[in-house]
Amino acid sequence: MVRKIGFLVGLAFAxxxxxxxxxxxxxxxxxxxxxxxxxEFHLAPKPLHLASDGPFGHFDKQQLQRGLKVYTEVCSACHxxxxxAFHDLTQLGYNEAQVKNYAGSGNYWKTEVPDINPDTGEAxxxxxxxxxxxxxxxxxxxxxxxxxxxxxxxDLSMIVKAREGGAAYVHSILTxxxxxxxxxxxxxxxxxxxxxxxxxxxxxxxxxAMPPPLTSDGQVTYDDGTKPTVDQMATDVxxxxxxxxxxxxxxxxxxxxxxxxxxLFGTVLAFFAxxxxxxxxxxxxIVTGPLDPVNKAKRKSAxxxxxxxx
Amino acid sequence: MSFSWARxxxxxxxxxxxxxxxxxxxxxxYGAIGGGYPVPRNLNYWWNFGVLAGLFLTIxxxxxxxxxxxxxxxxxxxxxxxxxxxxxxxxxxxxxxAHMNGASFFFLVTYIHIFRGLYYGSYKAPxxxxxxxGLVIYLLMMATAFMGYVLPWGQMxxxxxxxxTGFFSAFPVVGEPLRVWLLGGYAPDQAALTRFFSLHYLLxxxxxxxxxxxxxxxxxxxxxxxxxxxxxxEKDTLPFHPFYTAKDGWFAAMVLLAYALVVYFAPNYLxxxxxxxxxxxxxxPPHIVPEWYFWPFYAILRSFTVDFxxxxxxxxxxxxxxxxxxxxxxxxxxxxxxxxxxxxxxxxRFFWLLVVDVLILGYVGGAEIKxxxxxxxxxxxxxxxxxxxxxxxxxxxxxxxxxxxASITASVLHGEEQESAPAGVNTGNKTTTVAR
Numbered sequence: 001m002v003r004k005i006g007f008l009v010g011l012a013f014a015x016x017x018x019x020x021x022x023x024x025x026x027x028x029x030x031x032x033x034x035x036x037x038x039x040e041f042h043l044a045p046k047p048l049h050l051a052s053d054g055p056f057g058h059f060d061k062q063q064l065q066r067g068l069k070v071y072t073e074v075c076s077a078c079h080x081x082x083x084x085a086f087h088d089l090t091q092l093g094y095n096e097a098q099v100k101n102y103a104g105s106g107n108y109w110k111t112e113v114p115d116i117n118p119d120t121g122e123a124x125x126x127x128x129x130x131x132x133x134x135x136x137x138x139x140x141x142x143x144x145x146x147x148x149x150x151x152x153x154x155d156l157s158m159i160v161k162a163r164e165g166g167a168a169y170v171h172s173i174l175t176x177x178x179x180x181x182x183x184x185x186x187x188x189x190x191x192x193x194x195x196x197x198x199x200x201x202x203x204x205x206x207x208x209a210m211p212p213p214l215t216s217d218g219q220v221t222y223d224d225g226t227k228p229t230v231d232q233m234a235t236d237v238x239x240x241x242x243x244x245x246x247x248x249x250x251x252x253x254x255x256x257x258x259x260x261x262x263x264l265f266g267t268v269l270a271f272f273a274x275x276x277x278x279x280x281x282x283x284x285x286i287v288t289g290p291l292d293p294v295n296k297a298k299r300k301s302a303x304x305x306x307x308x309x310x
Numbered sequence: 311m312s313f314s315w316a317r318x319x320x321x322x323x324x325x326x327x328x329x330x331x332x333x334x335x336x337x338x339x340y341g342a343i344g345g346g347y348p349v350p351r352n353l354n355y356w357w358n359f360g361v362l363a364g365l366f367l368t369i370x371x372x373x374x375x376x377x378x379x380x381x382x383x384x385x386x387x388x389x390x391x392x393x394x395x396x397x398x399x400x401x402x403x404x405x406x407x408a409h410m411n412g413a414s415f416f417f418l419v420t421y422i423h424i425f426r427g428l429y430y431g432s433y434k435a436p437x438x439x440x441x442x443x444g445l446v447i448y449l450l451m452m453a454t455a456f457m458g459y460v461l462p463w464g465q466m467x468x469x470x471x472x473x474x475t476g477f478f479s480a481f482p483v484v485g486e487p488l489r490v491w492l493l494g495g496y497a498p499d500q501a502a503l504t505r506f507f508s509l510h511y512l513l514x515x516x517x518x519x520x521x522x523x524x525x526x527x528x529x530x531x532x533x534x535x536x537x538x539x540x541x542x543x544e545k546d547t548l549p550f551h552p553f554y555t556a557k558d559g560w561f562a563a564m565v566l567l568a569y570a571l572v573v574y575f576a577p578n579y580l581x582x583x584x585x586x587x588x589x590x591x592x593x594x595p596p597h598i599v600p601e602w603y604f605w606p607f608y609a610i611l612r613s614f615t616v617d618f619x620x621x622x623x624x625x626x627x628x629x630x631x632x633x634x635x636x637x638x639x640x641x642x643x644x645x646x647x648x649x650x651x652x653x654x655x656x657x658x659r660f661f662w663l664l665v666v667d668v669l670i671l672g673y674v675g676g677a678e679i680k681x682x683x684x685x686x687x688x689x690x691x692x693x694x695x696x697x698x699x700x701x702x703x704x705x706x707x708x709x710x711x712x713x714x715x716a717s718i719t720a721s722v723l724h725g726e727e728q729e730s731a732p733a734g735v736n737t738g739n740k741t742t743t744v745a746r
Contacts, residue, residue, distance in 0.1 A: 002642040003703045009636075010699025013629050017692040020616045021685055028681050055575045083393045154587075158393075161578060162586035204596070245586075248396070248403045255404070256574025263567040270560035277556040281351065281548055 037191035041184055043176075043201040045168035050239050055257070058250045059243055061093040066222050067240025068092060070233050072108060073220050074213050075156060078148060080136035083157035084244050087130040091247055096130070103128040111135045149196045151209030160238070160245040167238040172202040174234035177212040312532040313348050315544040316341070342529065348547035349554055350535035352722045356430075357533070359423040361558045362565055364521065366416035371514050373409040374458075381461065383507035385500050388463035389588045407577040413455050414580045415569050417603035420448065428640075429661055431538055431649030436531045438641040443524040445637055447517055452604070454513040457506040459601060460498070464585035469598045471498040471506075477611075480627040497591060537721045538649030539714055546718040597678055605675030606668050607633060612675070613691040615684065629691070636698050643698060646706035653712040656705050660697060667693045 051060035068089070071081070086103040090096065102108045104127040112125035113135045128135060136155075138144035145152055160166045180199040185192055193199045197207040217229045226232060242249070319337040321327040330337055340346045380399055382391040395402035424444070427433055433441035456474055460467045475493050479485040494501025532541060541547055548554070572579065580602060584595045600608055607630050614625035636643075651658045667690050674687035715721035 002639050003645075006636065006639060006643055006699040006703065009632065010695045013625075013632065013695040014692040014700075016616070016618050016625055017613055017688045017695075019618055020614055020622070021688040021692075023616045024681065024684055024688070033681065083390075083397060088397075158586045162583050164583050246396070246403075252403065252407075252574055252577075256570065259570045259574060260567065263563060263570055267560060267563040267567055270556075270563045274556040274560045277552045281553060 037184055037188040038205055040187075041181070041201055041206055042204065043172075045165040045172040045202060046175075048168040048171045048235065048238060050167055050235075050242060052239065052242050052249055055253060057253055059091075060239065062224055062226075063236050063239045064092045064243050065094075066220075066224065066226060066233075067236040067238070067243075069222065070214075070220050070237040071156070071240055074233075075237065076109075076111070076134075076137060078137055078144075078153040078210075079156045080138075080153075081134040081157045081244060082136065082155045083133070084247075085131065085133045086128060088247055092243070099130045103130055103132065109134075111137060114139070149209060153210070156241055156244065158245045160241045167242045169202065170241055171234045171238040173200060173208070173210075174214055174237070175231055176200045176202040312529055313541065313544075313547065315547075316348050317346050317549060319344075319346055342525065343555075344551045345549040347529065347532075347550040348541075348544070349533050349550050350541055350546060350718050351548045351553075352535050352537065352718050353533065353554070353557075354536050355561065356422070356426040356536075358558055358561045359419045359426060362419040362562060363416065363423055365562055365565075366412055366419060367514065367517060367521065369412045370409065370416060371518070373405050373412060374511070374514065376405050377409055378511060381507075383461070383504050385463060385503055385589070388461060388503060392462045404573070407573045411569065411572050411577060411580060413458065414601070414603065415565075415572075416451065417455070419565070420451065421603070424448070425665065428664075429651040429658075430534060430536060431644070431646070431651065432534045433641045434644070434649050435641065437528070437534060439527045440524060441641060442638055443520055443527055445634070447520050447524060449634065450513055450517045450520065454510060454517065455601065455603065457510040457513075459585075460503065460506050461510060462585060463503065463589045465587040465589055465593075465595050466582045466585040466598070468498055468589035468591065469595055470600055471502060473598055474600070475502075477627045477630070480621070480623045482624075534649065535718060536650060536652065537715055537718060538653070539718055539721070542717050599676055602672070602676060605673070606671035607675070609671040609675035609687045610691045610694065612679070613684070613688045615688075629695070633694060636695075640698065640702075644702045644706045646709060646711065648711040648714065653714055654705075654709055655712065656709045657702075660701055660705060663693070664697050667697065 051057060051063065071079075086099055086109075089099045089102065094102070106127065109128055111128075113128050113132050115124050115126040116122065117124045137153075138147060141152060154162075160170060163169045165172070177198055177200050180193050191206070193207045197209055198211055199206060200208045214230045214233050217227075219230075220228050220233055222228050246252075319330065319334075319340040321330045321336065326336055329335070337346075377395065380391060380395045380402065382388060392406065395406050397403075399405075427441060427444070456470070460471045471493075475489050475498070478489040478492060481488070490496060493499075494505060532547075535541075582599065582601075599605070610633050611626040611630045614622045614629060616622055618625070620628075646654060646657070648654055651661055670686060670690040671694065674683050674690065677683045
């Protein structure tokens with residue numbers, strides 16, 4: 001009975017699937033889907049190599065400091081960094097005093113933190129403290145959209161984890177702005193980049209709302225003498241955002257190596273323990289061996305006679 | 311429990327004797343996973359995965375309890391609390407990555423465990439209930455994993471919850487009210503998040519209870535083995551401890567090594583980037599996919615594209631549920647008296663075809679919807695149903711099986727005529743060491 005019902009159910013599902021297949025294939029043949037500009041012109045991110053890559057990777061603190069500078073002077077005008085606190089910057093090699101100065105002196109970080117007036121209780125702002133998280137550039141989404149042609153600049157604290165391609169994607173977007181290829185407009189006249197958008201083949205639908213943020217070499221002045229080309233600034237800020245997304249990455253790699261060595265050692269020991277335990281059982285598979293109950297008894301009595309304990 | 315020669319528990323220390331007389335817990339453990347459980351001596355490494363599933367269940371429960379100490383089940387706080395765990399809680403990142411990837415490893419070893427059962431006919435008499443209880447565990451795992459994935463309240467969490475609870479709305483009349491009742495609202499929101507958290511904490515302990523039943527039911531007939539031949543006498547078995555504890559031990563260490571490599575060096579490889587974006591009910595991700603362990607079922611769901619008598623969505627949902635439920639009937643669909651696929655030449659070919667088929671379904675379920683993928687998924691889904699419901703019953707009827715070995719011991723004979731004599735025993739044979 002089970003098999004008869006099963007037989008019918010199986011044939012029903014398979015039948016409907018084959019009808020679906022047939023309908024799908026005939027639709028495909030009668031009206032093949034038109035190619036889209038995204039399919040043909042979207043590019044995968046350019047390869048990017050950072051010090052934090054690979055199982056032994058650690059952050060290059062000099063580079064993170066440069067990236068912080070790019071974020072502070074360029075990105076932070078529109079993009080928040082919600083999950084990062086100022087005191088986290090000690091991980092970039094700054095000391096407590098430098099972090100305090102960065103957050104609250106007004107020379108580096110300019111956006112103030114929302115607060116209330118201690119006397120009147122009215123909304124006000126104050127200078128940032130090391131214990132504060134990076135304050136967002138806009139108080140809410142409506143304000144952010146109003147200032148950016150109705151586009152919402154995403155929070156950057158996890159952008160590297162939240163985009164396929166990670167840091168390489170960020171770097172490619174920042175350096176990928178170009179004029180729309182004539183070929184594209186010729187082939188897809190409706191796909192012309194609208195006003196207020198910018199052509200960028202590394203962006204999923206080719207037209208990004210963000211205007212090119214890094215436009216000329218030397219836009220940011222580096223303190224360590226590195227030449228601030230557009231590519232260098234994009235790489236540095238991508239490295240900084242890898243750190244912002246996962247400040248514990250270096251610790252993760254270091255402890256990972258220790259755990260792997262420990263487990264490797266443990267696996268080898270456990271393997272030899274297994275070999276040892278099984279040595280007798282593996283060898284003894286015919287009835288005359290040491291695990292044979294008869295031989296076991298004989299061995300026991302022989303051991304007892306010979307005065308061996310155990 | 312299972313065989314007459316199973317060693318009884320003999321406590322040596324006075325305290326253990328005292329305890330055994332009052333509460334025979336050590337006796338229970340000894341009989342279940344100690345020297346008192348005789349196991350066929352010829353188990354291969356595919357038999358290690360049940361213990362591994364237990365190991366990963368334990369890892370999930372331990373890491374999960376710690377995570378729950380820091381997690382806020384609120385729509386405004388869930389995402390941020392997970393990030394707080396990742397950044398500020400001591401070693402929080404390793405606990406969270408271990409839990410995230412522990413789910414993947416739990417499913418991976420469980421899938422291997424299930425396919426081992428399929429190949430070696432472990433679902434056949436007298437182990438039907440072992441198989442059915444195993445499927446109950448699997449269903450509970452799927453529910454637990456789905457609800458766990460919703461908890462961080464990222465984009466994929468939210469839209470996954472939307473899509474999966476949407477399955478219920480495919481059923482006519484009762485569907486939509488049922489969906490609203492399950493979610494506690496018209497869309498995933500605070501009510502859904504809190505109840506998912508509550509159930510996500512509860513279900514692992516239910517799983518643990520069913521695991522105990524699964525092992526209990528297993529220990530009545532005893533473990534199956536690669537030949538599928540019944541255990542005949544003591545020489546066919548070895549005590550679980552130390553033999554299989556040693557074998558499971560080193561293998562578990564090796565699998566933990568692989569797990570550590572993923573947790574420490576590629577923790578986000580199996581995840582989806584969109585789940586690092588906070589849930590936003592107003593913005594649908596372009597490409598909603600579940601976690602990899604649901605991809606084959608997702609492919610079956612999406613393969614029904616035509617309204618034929620019933621709406622396509624209802625076909626898809628019915629087929630997806632059926633694809634798991636049919637496994638409950640497997641002991642009665644496959645009537646071949648031979649258990650092991652090694653002695654079933656026709657079955658063996660179809661088995662490997664099924665493995666490839668499920669891998670294809672997995673690929674299609676995770677891939678973008680494109681005409682070629684859809685067609686491939688439809689063929690693979692059709693084969694899945696035909697395999698279990700049509701091919702398997704027919705194969706078991708018409709197949710000519712190979713001769714089975716006389717016994718387990720005979721199947722593992724290495725051809726040694728002579729064994730080296732143990733110390734002090736004259737067996738009458740020449741005392742030469744036999745090299746294997």
